[in-house]
Amino acid sequence: MENNVKLKMTLPDIPDIELVAVEGLDKMARHLGISDEKIGEARILVTEAIINAIEHSGKEKMEVDVEFTMTKEKLVIFVRDYGQGFKPESVEEPDILKKMGTENKRGWGLKIMKSMSDDFLIESNENGTKITLIKNLV
Numbered sequence: 001m002e003n004n005v006k007l008k009m010t011l012p013d014i015p016d017i018e019l020v021a022v023e024g025l026d027k028m029a030r031h032l033g034i035s036d037e038k039i040g041e042a043r044i045l046v047t048e049a050i051i052n053a054i055e056h057s058g059k060e061k062m063e064v065d066v067e068f069t070m071t072k073e074k075l076v077i078f079v080r081d082y083g084q085g086f087k088p089e090s091v092e093e094p095d096i097l098k099k100m101g102t103e104n105k106r107g108w109g110l111k112i113m114k115s116m117s118d119d120f121l122i123e124s125n126e127n128g129t130k131i132t133l134i135k136n137l138v
């Protein structure tokens with residue numbers, strides 16, 4: 001890829017560490033002249049993916065690997081954890097009416113990631129989860 005900017009990091013399980021990754025993403029995007037609107041959406045995608053990874057990390061290896069590859073046209077986000085994994089197809093779709101009530105407000109992360117990205121892949125097994133998000137930046 002031409003003018004490809006890449007950032008790779010391993011995040012420890014400490015409070016608010018996702019902000020470090022988001023800040024790195026922001027710096028790369030501004031360097032490449034990406035629009036504020038796309039940067040805002042990319043920040044949300046990354047935040048949701050990393051928070052899920054941290055929350056569901058295994059007790060053995062509470063680390064999250066993050067990789068961003070960016071050109072002026074496209075961002076590829078890769079996040080992996082070493083948690084217990086899950087079956088994406090068995091996650092229930094969140095229901096706005098229920099969420100407006102007293103029930104918990106959780107469960108929007110995957111839906112947001114699906115709708116804000118242009119492509120979305122989850123690979124998960126008992127050794128952890130890898131999520132790849134593609135976002136068009138133009």
Ligand SMILES: Nc1ncnc2c1ncn2[C@@H]1O[C@H](COP(=O)(O)OP(=O)(O)O)[C@@H](O)[C@H]1O
Pocket residue numbers: 052053056057081083084085086091105106107108109110111129
């Ligand atoms: N990285 C992950 N590892 C294991 N389970 C996950 C992971 N990401 C998501 N899940 C599962 O999918 C569910 C839905 O995720 P999400 O839509 O982000 O909602 P929330 O994080 O608020 O529960 C989670 O509750 C969890 O059971």
Ligand SMILES: [Mg+2]
Pocket residue numbers: 048051052107108109110
């Ligand atoms: Mg979540």
